[in-house]
Amino acid sequence: MRDYQGVALLAPVSHGYAKQGPHTAPWFIGRTLKLMLEQAGLQKDDIDGFAISSFSLGIDSVIPLTQHFQITPRWVEQLPYGGASGVIALRRAARAIQAGDASIIACIGGDSAAQGSFEVTAGEFSTFTVDASFPYGAAGPNAAFALITQNYMERFGARREDFARIALDQRYNANHYPPALLGHKTLSLEQYLNARPIAGPLHLFDCVMPCTGGEGFLVMSEERAQASGQPYCLIKAAGELHNSHRDDPIQERGGWTEYAIQLYEQASLGVEDIDLVQTYDDYPVISMMQLEDLGFCNKGEGPQFVQSTDMRFDHSGTQQRKLPHNTSGGQLSVGQAGSAAGYMGVTESIRQLTGRAGSNQVSSARHAMVSGFGMINYDRGLCSAATILAGVDQ
Amino acid sequence: MTASDNSKTLEKPNGNLPDNDSRPPRKRSAIGLTFTAANLPTALSLQHCEDCGQVQYPPRELCGRCLGPLAWRDTEGSGVITSRLDLHHSLSDFFKHKLAQRSWAIANVKLSCGPTVISHLDLASFSAQQASEVAAGTEVQVFSHSDCSLQSVLIATAPGQDLDEAAVRSKRARELGLLDPAPKPGGF
Numbered sequence: 001m002r003d004y005q006g007v008a009l010l011a012p013v014s015h016g017y018a019k020q021g022p023h024t025a026p027w028f029i030g031r032t033l034k035l036m037l038e039q040a041g042l043q044k045d046d047i048d049g050f051a052i053s054s055f056s057l058g059i060d061s062v063i064p065l066t067q068h069f070q071i072t073p074r075w076v077e078q079l080p081y082g083g084a085s086g087v088i089a090l091r092r093a094a095r096a097i098q099a100g101d102a103s104i105i106a107c108i109g110g111d112s113a114a115q116g117s118f119e120v121t122a123g124e125f126s127t128f129t130v131d132a133s134f135p136y137g138a139a140g141p142n143a144a145f146a147l148i149t150q151n152y153m154e155r156f157g158a159r160r161e162d163f164a165r166i167a168l169d170q171r172y173n174a175n176h177y178p179p180a181l182l183g184h185k186t187l188s189l190e191q192y193l194n195a196r197p198i199a200g201p202l203h204l205f206d207c208v209m210p211c212t213g214g215e216g217f218l219v220m221s222e223e224r225a226q227a228s229g230q231p232y233c234l235i236k237a238a239g240e241l242h243n244s245h246r247d248d249p250i251q252e253r254g255g256w257t258e259y260a261i262q263l264y265e266q267a268s269l270g271v272e273d274i275d276l277v278q279t280y281d282d283y284p285v286i287s288m289m290q291l292e293d294l295g296f297c298n299k300g301e302g303p304q305f306v307q308s309t310d311m312r313f314d315h316s317g318t319q320q321r322k323l324p325h326n327t328s329g330g331q332l333s334v335g336q337a338g339s340a341a342g343y344m345g346v347t348e349s350i351r352q353l354t355g356r357a358g359s360n361q362v363s364s365a366r367h368a369m370v371s372g373f374g375m376i377n378y379d380r381g382l383c384s385a386a387t388i389l390a391g392v393d394q
Numbered sequence: 395m396t397a398s399d400n401s402k403t404l405e406k407p408n409g410n411l412p413d414n415d416s417r418p419p420r421k422r423s424a425i426g427l428t429f430t431a432a433n434l435p436t437a438l439s440l441q442h443c444e445d446c447g448q449v450q451y452p453p454r455e456l457c458g459r460c461l462g463p464l465a466w467r468d469t470e471g472s473g474v475i476t477s478r479l480d481l482h483h484s485l486s487d488f489f490k491h492k493l494a495q496r497s498w499a500i501a502n503v504k505l506s507c508g509p510t511v512i513s514h515l516d517l518a519s520f521s522a523q524q525a526s527e528v529a530a531g532t533e534v535q536v537f538s539h540s541d542c543s544l545q546s547v548l549i550a551t552a553p554g555q556d557l558d559e560a561a562v563r564s565k566r567a568r569e570l571g572l573l574d575p576a577p578k579p580g581g582f
Contacts, residue, residue, distance in 0.1 A: 123485065132452035135419045138485045199483060249502075
C-alpha cells in the first residue's frame with residue numbers, strides 16, 4: 001500500500017460542546033469550519049475539498065451544506081461511519097491530496113442534540129437494529145455493548161475495576177481539558193463502582209453522555225502547510241477493515257488485528273515508539289479491545305495491561321508503564337457529540353503532536369496512534385480504522 | 395384486539411419516535427414485517443437460502459453466504475447462550491414501566507442452525523430471578539411469539555417444553571409480560 005508521504009494535518013478544532021441546545025447540525029459544522037479557517041489564516045474559498053460526517057443532518061447531505069456555507073469544492077465526501085469517520089476521512093482526504101483532486105480539504109464531524117434526538121437515532125440506527133435488536137428492551141447501543149462486555153468479562157476474567165482504570169484516568173485527563181462536559185467533576189473508584197446500573201455489567205460511568213459539538217481538521221500538502229506557517233503533523237500509516245471476524249458468535253476483537261502489523265511496518269515504528277493513544281471509547285471494553293488488537297498487549301491481557309499502565313496525560317499515575325490514553329478525556333468524560341466523536345481522536349492528536357494541547361499537553365509527544373470504531377449494526381460494531389500520526393520538528 | 399388498537403397500529407407503523415407508549419417498539423422494516431407474518435402460525439420460521447440452504451437472521455432479502463434468494467421455513471430453534479444480562483434502563487416507555495417493577499433479561503444466542511439472535515430471555519423457565527443465574531453456555535430453545543404490538547419477537551426458554559403447542563408458547567410469552575400493554579404506573 002502506498003505511503004502517505006507529503007500530506008499534512010493541521011488546524012484542529014473542537015467546538016460547541018453542550019448537553020443540549022437549539023442549534024442544528026449545520027451550525028456545528030459551519031462554526032467549526034470558521035474556527036479552522038481562522039486558525040490556519042485561510043479564507044473560505046481557499047477550501048476546495050469538503051468532507052463531513054453527521055447523524056443529525058436529516059434530509060440534507062454535504063451538498064446542501066455547500067450552498068448554505070457558500071463554498072465551491074471540487075471534491076466532496078460524506079462519511080456515515082460513526083466512530084470510524086474521522087480516521088476514514090483522513091485517509092480519503094490524504095489520497096485526494098496525493099492525487100491532486102483537491103488542495104485544501106476540511107474534514108468535519110458535527111452533530112446537534114435536540115431533546116429526543118438520541119432516542120430517534122438509537123431506534124432507527126439501521127435495518128437490522130430496527131428489526132432484530134431494538135425490540136428487545138429498546139436499550140439502544142447499551143444492550144449490544146453490555147452483551148459484548150459481559151462475554152468479555154467471563155471469557156477473559158475482566159472485572160469492573162479493570163474498566164474503571166480506563167474511565168478514571170480519562171476523567172483525570174478531562175479535569176485538565178476545559179471543554180470536557182464532565183471535566184469539572186472528579187471520578188473515584190467508589191463512585192464508578194457504585195454508579196446506577198444501566199445494562200448488565202454496564203453502569204452509568206461506562207456510558208457516554210450524548211451532546212452537541214463539532215470536531216474538524218484541515219488536510220493539505222506538506223509544502224502548503226509549511227507555507228502557512230502553522231504547526232502541522234504527518235500521517236505515517238493508516239488502515240481500515242469492516243465486518244471483519246464475521247463468524248465470531250460475539251465480538252471479542254475488531255478489524256485492527258488484521259492490519260496492526262502493517263501499520264507499524266509502514267510507519268517504521270514499534271509499539272514502544274507510540275507516545276500516546278486515542279481509542280474510540282464508546283464503552284471501556286471497546287477501548288480495551290483496541291489496545292489489544294493494536295498490539296499494546298495480547299488478546300485477553302487488556303485487564304492486566306490497564307492495571308499496570310498509567311494512562312494519564314501527565315504521567316502522574318503510580319504505574320511504571322506510561323501510555324497517555326484519550327488525553328482530552330475521551331467521549332466518556334468530554335461527551336459524545338454524535339459523529340464528531342469519531343473525529344475527536346484525530347483533532348486531539350494533532351493538538352498534542354503540534355504542542356498546542358494546552359493544559360493537558362503530553363510532554364515530548366512525537367507519535368500518536370488514533371483508532372476508530374463504528375456502527376453497531378445489530379450485535380457488533382462493524383467499522384475499524386486506525387492511523388499513526390507523527391509530529392514534525394518545526 | 396379492539397378497533398382502537400388496530401387503528402393505532404395502522405396509524406404509525408413508521409412513526410419517527412420509537413413508540414414511546416405502553417407497548418413494545420412496533421417499528422419494523424418491510425422485510426421485518428414479513429418475519430412477523432411468517433412466524434404467526436408457527437414456533438419459529440427463519441429464512442433459508444433456496445440455493446445453498448444457509449439459515450439467515452436478522453431478516454433480509456438475500457443470502458449472506460451466496461447472495462441467493464430466500465424462503466421462510468419452519469426451523470428448529472435449539473441454541474446456546476453466548477451472553478445474557480439484565481437491562482435496567484430503556485428508551486421505550488413499555489420497558490421503562492416494566493423496569494420500574496424488575497429488571498428485564500435479554501440474551502445473545504448462537505442457534506445450532508447457524509445464526510446468532512438477540513432474544514428475550516425467559517428466566518422463569520429456568521427458575522431464575524436474574525440473568526446471572528443462567529450461565530453462558532446454557533442450552534436454550536428459541537421460539538417466536540407476537541407481542542402486544544402485534545410484532546413477532548424471539549424468546550429463549552428452557553429446553554424440554556413442547557413448543558409445537560401454541561398454548562405452551564403463549565403461556566411463556568404471557569408470563570414474560572409481552573402480551574399486555576404496560577401503562578404508566580398509577581395511570582395518567
